[in-house]
Amino acid sequence: MHKKPEAHVAKRLYLKMHNKNCSTQAGRITIQIFSTCLFSLQELQSSGRGRFLLEHAAPFSAFLTDSFGRQHNYLRISLTEKCNLRCQYCMPEEGVPLTPKSELLTAKEIITLARLFVKEGVEKIRLTGGEPLIRPDVVDIVGQLHKLEGLKTIAVTTNGINLARLLPRLKEAGVNAINISLDTLVPAKFEFIVRRKGFHKVMEGIHKATELGYHPVKVNCVVMRGFNEDELLGFVDFTKDLPLDVRFIEYMPFDGNKWNFKKMVSYKEMLDTIKQRWPDLEKLPCETSSTAKSYKVPHFQGQISFITSMSEHFCGSCNRLRITADGNLKVCLFGNSEVSLRDHLRSGASEEELVQIIGEAVGRKKKQHAGMFVVSEKKQQ
The missing domain is CATH 3.20.20.70 (Aldolase class I)
Incomplete structure (x- = not known):
């Protein structure tokens, strides 16, 4: 399994490309696309979530x-x-x-x-x-x-x-x-x-x-x-x-x-x-x-x-997510936070929009539930 390039390696590659004769339209488009990808890579490395994704060789959805x-x-x-x-x-x-x-x-x-x-x-x-x-x-x-x-x-x-x-x-x-x-x-x-x-x-x-x-x-x-x-x-x-x-x-x-x-x-x-x-x-x-x-x-x-x-x-x-019978996404069994995927689905949300909504919910998942005594108190309210 190949190792993913780090941002500084990618940056050196970008500079080499830029110093070459890229006066043609195709060359300029290539440079523009590469610079956008480089920015995204650097942005990923600047966040905890991004660093985790870059450090793991096995590909997995950032949204999950x-x-x-x-x-x-x-x-x-x-x-x-x-x-x-x-x-x-x-x-x-x-x-x-x-x-x-x-x-x-x-x-x-x-x-x-x-x-x-x-x-x-x-x-x-x-x-x-x-x-x-x-x-x-x-x-x-x-x-x-x-x-x-x-x-x-x-x-x-x-x-x-x-x-x-x-x-x-x-x-x-x-x-x-x-x-x-x-x-x-x-x-x-x-x-x-x-x-x-x-x-x-x-x-x-x-x-x-x-x-x-x-x-x-x-x-x-x-x-x-x-x-x-x-x-x-x-x-x-x-x-x-x-x-x-x-x-x-x-x-x-x-x-x-x-x-x-x-x-x-x-x-x-x-x-x-x-x-x-x-x-x-x-x-x-x-x-x-x-x-x-x-x-x-x-x-x-x-x-x-x-x-x-x-x-x-x-x-x-924990590697689990839950969808309730009425279409709510729960990222924790003991949590009160829910997102209605049903409502977004029925309002005509695109696949990309649904993935974004799911990713935002997963991103908000807490480190752990509050503990059995707090959980029990919430459930009895």
Whole structure:
């Protein structure tokens, strides 16, 4: 991979060109173009964001690189606000006010925005909700995403209720990664936590995913004191004979879940509990941008991970952006700042204008979120 020229090297080249006989119109145009490029290079080097871009040999969109050098190549797209469960840590029993359908992104708008982000360097798109698999056109949306050149991963996060039925078609359309939410291995407790029936459908979805070759199948488990912290060992044992990655997620504040710090079980407390049963638990290597701390019990087929959003944030390596179901761009899950890409799209903004708007939002991204206590206070207001 060639090294990019520094500004002073480019300047010497410019002076040599200028000293040559450039009296022709073509020569003068060449000099003018080169001097403009040189100015842009020097301007880049004068800013922190620009220096970061110049120092990294691998090309990446400046519009998706923030002022702290974080490159955002992972986009989460919410397909719907609706959900067929009422998990106690996510929303109240009566549900939440829904945005009118006319204000939600259409399938065409989702693909238009996704194409824009992929063109700028996004390599992974995760479809979320609400519950994404209750959207009637989800398979078609996946198929359209699969056609985008440069997109390497199409992932889906689901509660698993409709998964066994839809997964063969989703796999054929292009889904190559699955996350399934499951907070208990006890059917009666499942109904209590999610306020609905469906435990056996979720288990069927997990087994269907392993049968279809998804390795690993990620199982998201939100751990809450007084609800399911007594099932940690059972979930670890769940990985013994199946290629699962059970991901223990620290209980986080969301609108409507009446977050209580006393309900949160920290990563370290969970790890200590598990190590008492399996003292030879092995720490696994992870990617820089990974949100998970991963471990494995020797000779188990699967593994476990911890998502430490509250006790040990991973803001410094964050590479994620989010688009809500109504088309707002969120550069941080815990931030209040949003930019409506839907409104700009519907008002006829050009691709260049949309990229500029996205770049400005990414450029404003903060170094880290305010911390779990401040975040929880904001979410309860």
